[in-house]
Amino acid sequence: HAKLERDRISTYSPEYDVNTVERLQLLADLRSALDSQQLRVVYQPQVDLNSRRTVAVEALVRWDHPTRGTIAPDDFIPLAENSGLIFPVTHFVLDAALAQLARWREAGHQIRVAVNLSARHLSDVGLAQQIYEALARHQVPPSALVLEITETGILSDTVRADMVIRAVRGIGVEIAIDDYGTGNASLSYLKRLQIDELKVDRSFVSNIGSDHHDLIIVRSTIALALALDLRVVAEGIEDDATAEALAQLGGVIGQGYYLGSPASVDEISERLELERRS
Numbered sequence: 001h002a003k004l005e006r007d008r009i010s011t012y013s014p015e016y017d018v019n020t021v022e023r024l025q026l027l028a029d030l031r032s033a034l035d036s037q038q039l040r041v042v043y044q045p046q047v048d049l050n051s052r053r054t055v056a057v058e059a060l061v062r063w064d065h066p067t068r069g070t071i072a073p074d075d076f077i078p079l080a081e082n083s084g085l086i087f088p089v090t091h092f093v094l095d096a097a098l099a100q101l102a103r104w105r106e107a108g109h110q111i112r113v114a115v116n117l118s119a120r121h122l123s124d125v126g127l128a129q130q131i132y133e134a135l136a137r138h139q140v141p142p143s144a145l146v147l148e149i150t151e152t153g154i155l156s157d158t159v160r161a162d163m164v165i166r167a168v169r170g171i172g173v174e175i176a177i178d179d180y181g182t183g184n185a186s187l188s189y190l191k192r193l194q195i196d197e198l199k200v201d202r203s204f205v206s207n208i209g210s211d212h213h214d215l216i217i218v219r220s221t222i223a224l225a226l227a228l229d230l231r232v233v234a235e236g237i238e239d240d241a242t243a244e245a246l247a248q249l250g251g252v253i254g255q256g257y258y259l260g261s262p263a264s265v266d267e268i269s270e271r272l273e274l275e276r277r278s
């Protein structure tokens, strides 16, 4: 008995506990963040690589924590997903993004906005209705909204996810597969699902200037996706050589620090105004 007790104690890890307490604190903080307007949305340009014009922006959430400073989504979205808080978080981002898109379109900028969905939304049969209402509230045409989902999101509960995606596409909203190439979905599967856009993951795109294998993978993936009539966004473009190499494929949209980092509404508005005048 004494030995058992000792073994049990020896597996006890104080670090784990500290972590849990910290996570619980962060979770409580996130709950109040939603009510006290600590979340905000920044927008990253998606640029037609041939014309170099902004054709869309991706909405990315930020959390201005009162004592910890700005917290990146990778550090709280997983927590939100596990706790169910992802639903109000997504609602906030969707609403903010559509309200802003309405203002940009009002000002004559015919861009799209992309919003990230978590896997959990794909088992929510009320999703299409919620999105329909948000679009109506802000008078934004459904085709101006792109929802980004990851392969893992789709493959977790295939039947239900198929149904939810079909319902969303049924109202005219577009679906993009995010981080493409990091999961297991094949292009033929995605074609059958009827998606609109493929976002090639930055882990393949970033190094195409120096890694010949990456260049071959990215080039053939893009060729296949374009042949399947999908829109293609290449993520993680960090230099001119990469942008140029992808521009040569024709009809590719780029996203990355080189083309524009995530920015405030004012910065994006200024950018759109400059583009209009050129």
Ligand code: C2E
Binding pocket: 044, 059, 060, 061, 072, 073, 074, 077, 090, 093, 116, 117, 118, 148, 178, 179, 202, 235, 236, 237, 238, 255, 256, 257, 258, 262
């Ligand atoms: P993601 O959807 O793949 O978004 C792109 C991320 O890559 C963003 O990080 C962006 O700042 C970063 N990025 C953009 N260009 C470059 C580049 O050239 N090089 C590199 N190294 N990185 C680049 P961010 O904003 O920190 O977001 C991280 C992830 O958090 C997102 O990855 C997305 O999965 C998630 N996320 C962000 N906002 C939301 C949201 O509102 N809802 C949900 N469910 N997830 C979100």
Ligand code: CA
Binding pocket: 058, 116, 148, 178
């Ligand atoms: Ca995304």
Ligand code: CA
Binding pocket: 178, 179, 199, 201, 235
């Ligand atoms: Ca991505």
Ligand code: CA
Binding pocket: 174, 196
């Ligand atoms: Ca389409």
